[in-house]
Amino acid sequence: MSGIITVTAPVNIAVIKYWGKRDEDLILPLNDSVSATLDTNVMCAKTSVCARPDINENEIWLNKLKEPFNNKRLQNCLGEIKGIARAQKSVDEEFLSWNVRIYSENNFPTAAGLASSAAGYACLVTALAKLYKVKTDISALARLGSGSACRSVYGGFVRWHAGVKPDGSDSVATQIVNSLHWPEMRVLVLVVADTKKHTSSSKGMQCSVATSELLKYRVQNSVPKRVNDICKAIKDKNFATFAEITMKDSNQFHAVCLDTYPPCVYMRDVSHKIVEVMHKYNEICGQTKVAYTFDAGPNACLYLLEKDVPEVIALIKKVFPTTKQDFVKGLPESLEGFPEIPDFDFLNLFPIQPFNKDLLKYLIYTKVGDGPQEIADGSHLLNVNGNPIN
Numbered sequence: 257m258s259g260i261i262t263v264t265a266p267v268n269i270a271v272i273k274y275w276g277k278r279d280e281d282l283i284l285p286l287n288d289s290v291s292a293t294l295d296t297n298v299m300c301a302k303t304s305v306c307a308r309p310d311i312n313e314n315e316i317w318l319n320k321l322k323e324p325f326n327n328k329r330l331q332n333c334l335g336e337i338k339g340i341a342r343a344q345k346s347v348d349e350e351f352l353s354w355n356v357r358i359y360s361e362n363n364f365p366t367a368a369g370l371a372s373s374a375a376g377y378a379c380l381v382t383a384l385a386k387l388y389k390v391k392t393d394i395s396a397l398a399r400l401g402s403g404s405a406c407r408s409v410y411g412g413f414v415r416w417h418a419g420v421k422p423d424g425s426d427s428v429a430t431q432i433v434n435s436l437h438w439p440e441m442r443v444l445v446l447v448v449a450d451t452k453k454h455t456s457s458s459k460g461m462q463c464s465v466a467t468s469e470l471l472k473y474r475v476q477n478s479v480p481k482r483v484n485d486i487c488k489a490i491k492d493k494n495f496a497t498f499a500e501i502t503m504k505d506s507n508q509f510h511a512v513c514l515d516t517y518p519p520c521v522y523m524r525d526v527s528h529k530i531v532e533v534m535h536k537y538n539e540i541c542g543q544t545k546v547a548y549t550f551d552a553g554p555n556a557c558l559y560l561l562e563k564d565v566p567e568v569i570a571l572i573k574k575v576f577p578t579t580k581q582d583f584v585k586g587l588p589e590s591l592e593g594f595p596e597i598p599d600f601d602f603l604n605l606f607p608i609q610p611f612n613k614d615l616l617k618y619l620i621y622t623k624v625g626d627g628p629q630e631i632a633d634g635s636h637l638l639n640v641n642g643n644p645i646n
């Protein structure tokens with residue numbers, strides 16, 4: 257027994273966005289949100305934790321770099337878990353008095369600008385909850401690290417309930433359906449070549465809460481109906497309704513960002529080009545076959561059904577030409593080569609001319625997956641003495 261716990265946890269992409277807090281410390285949102293959890297085989301955070309008597313202070317490494325531990329959110333998570341362990345007497349006082357070492361990394365490039373804090377905090381709190389043997393709702397613990405992280409503790413499609421209680425005890429995530437419910441659902445992440453630093457989600461939403469009239473309207477009038485409707489569309493596997501609500505909610509979220517003063521501009525020219533291409537594609541198909549959504553950055557996330565993947569990847573390659581050999585990442589063998597087939601009729605007739613080369617850095621193919629998993633094969637990131645392996 258090494259005493260080391262190692263966990264992997266997934267990224268999630270919201271289809272109804274969380275934007276705005278009613279409590280900054282407890283990280284309580286103004287509105288419910290809904291997301292899909294993505295397959296950890298393609299993108300995940302991996303975290304090892306241990307507690308030992310010979311560690312002088314709490315320490316954390318993120319993607320090989322040692323980071324200061326005096327981060328309020330990190331300390332809240334650890335403090336809360338230890339408090340529960342003490343109340344539940346799940347470990348002894350001596351174990352609770354030892355310091356911890358945490359080593360965490362993502363298997364996807366952070367340069368991609370993809371939301372990594374959700375996977376990271378979901379992974380961290382799952383690992384710590386196992387280390388201290390606490391029995392509690394993990395989503396509320398993850399929420400203390402980063403709001404969107406609470407949705408990464410379950411697989412499939414997940415709803416984060418805003419809750420109404422001031423102590424946040426009803427602000428938890430629940431699973432809408434598991435990862436097997438809609439097996440045809442696929443996700444393409446289009447990573448935009450962009451190096452600009454964006455306003456963090458936390459700062460951006462603070463500013464929106466303080467200044468945006470549209471945010472008030474969104475929270476009161478748009479989101480409640482959309483959440484109900486999209487939950488039903490997910491349960492019914494009604495792609496057209498799911499897709500329309502997803503796109504409208506992404507657009508409204510970015511409208512709120514523009515309504516913020518000073519405005520938060522996350523989408524870029526290429527992001528708007530992606531929107532234009534996908535609407536044109538749906539129009540030509542005579543049905544909604546693909547949905548886009550954008551978080552607090554320029555990258556697009558597309559939801560579509562497996563049968564349409566070759567056509568949509570071929571379209572993306574035609575309209576956003578690339579010089580990169582390994583442009584598509586994560587494609588299973590069964591689909592490899594298929595998107596290279598050049599001339600589907602519609603591609604030649606597609607009414608949008610190719611844009612400049614290399615506007616997109618790469619494309620990640622993935623699907624809906626499961627929640628955090630403990631790794632039992634001993635591939636820890638800390639060695640038996642609790643030291644980082646790398």
Ligand code: DP6
Pocket residue numbers: 269270272273274275283289371373401402403404405457458551552
């Ligand atoms: C646009 O969860 O990163 O991705 O709670 O302050 O850590 P904090 O914010 P964060 O915000 C995510 C915002 C979003 C929408 C979403 O994921 O719902």
